[in-house]
Amino acid sequence: MDLLRQQDILELIESKKNVVKGGGEVDVVSQIEKLAKLKDAGVISEEEFNADMKESVESSLTNIVISMNIARKEGIEVTEEEYLDEVEADVEAGTFGSVEAFQQQYPKQDTVDSILYYKVLEWVADSCEIVPDEEVEKTTSKDK
Numbered sequence: 001m002d003l004l005r006q007q008d009i010l011e012l013i014e015s016k017k018n019v020v021k022g023g024g025e026v027d028v029v030s031q032i033e034k035l036a037k038l039k040d041a042g043v044i045s046e047e048e049f050n051a052d053m054k055e056s057v058e059s060s061l062t063n064i065v066i067s068m069n070i071a072r073k074e075g076i077e078v079t080e081e082e083y084l085d086e087v088e089a090d091v092e093a094g095t096f097g098s099v100e101a102f103q104q105q106y107p108k109q110d111t112v113d114s115i116l117y118y119k120v121l122e123w124v125a126d127s128c129e130i131v132p133d134e135e136v137e138k139t140t141s142k143d144k
Contacts, residue, residue, distance in 0.1 A: 031056045064113070067120040076123055078115045083108065086115055 032053055039049040070076070087102050096102040 064117065067117045068113075070120045070124070071116050074120075074123060076116065076119050078112045078119065082115055083112055086111060 035044070035049050035052050035056075038044045039046065044052070087099055090096055090102055091099055096105065
């Protein structure tokens with residue numbers, strides 16, 4: 001992977017603050033709850049609440065789209081074994097009483113998407129080459 005592509009991918013992922021949480025839930029829910037509390041307490045206005053909520057949702061969706069595109073382009077997939085390991089880990093952690101209870105709460109595809117998101121993040125971290133800013137700027141200047 002060329003240096004600029006790595007940098008672009010990292011910047012896209014790092015610029016987004018929302019991540020997919022275990023079980024496929026997007027962290028937007030907790031952010032919206034926090035924003036609602038601030039609005040209810042009069043700390044932010046209705047307009048600020050709506051703007052921040054929109055930004056949070058857009059950011060989360062952008063992360064998901066980016067990770068799915070990287071997964072597709074790089075051939076990153078989730079196996080049935082990885083899915084079952086994730087479900088069983090949640091059950092063993094006491095989060096859910098049984099595999100069936102987990103599966104009732106979270107559709108399989110949501111969990112698979114969550115696992116895939118983290119596999120992409122791991123791939124990005126493993127595939128990146130850290131270079132000094134000057135080298136990136138020099139490479140960027142040549143391309144213009």
